Amino acid sequence: GAGVSQSPSNKVTEKGKDVELRCDPISGHTALYWYRQSLGQGLEFLIYFQGNSAPDKSGLPSDRFSAERTGGSVSTLTIQRTQQEDSAVYLCASSLVAGLNTGELFFGEGSRLTVL
């Protein structure tokens, strides 16, 4: 597609359930990033991929969070045993390559997760 696509756009789940969030980057973009924005907060870096590998996972808040990317394209962010503090908008972005002096990130519209 023309832009970064994320699904679902909205997800309401019960505490303790697992959720999967999907990101389809711009075709040809090798770098993919996950951020989240909690209420009243800025964009918190979670993880980025260059191709299928994740050189930097430093932002993942706990071991309940994991992400994978297959085929150098679609990425899935999985949150296991969700907690209420996981409620946030999860944003995916892509860029041609990692290393931002080569260009900006293109963001999707985000997946809003609400944990009851």
Added chain:
Amino acid sequence: DQQVKQNSPSLSVQEGRISILNCDYTNSMFDYFLWYKKYPAEGPTFLISISSIKDKNEDGRFTVFLNKSAKHLSLHIVPSQPGDSAVYFCAAGGTALIFGKGTTLSVSS
């Protein structure tokens, strides 16, 4: 500890006047700085960037200034328009961007 700080949560400006949004950072290793604009229910969109080797970059109504010694950058919008009303995020980094908390700009007509 926040590496990128936007100390003003909001800014109100009249149409036609200048908007100045400020950002401070702590990591001297940051080599690239960007501003993003975000409307409600949309993802952030890139606005303007500046490399650490420059002190100014201009694109139409938008100018970004970088003061490396002060670890400070600012975004100037002139003249401000009602359509500029949005949340503006400052971001800095090398490979992965670190974002500030954003400043909500309101431009009244």
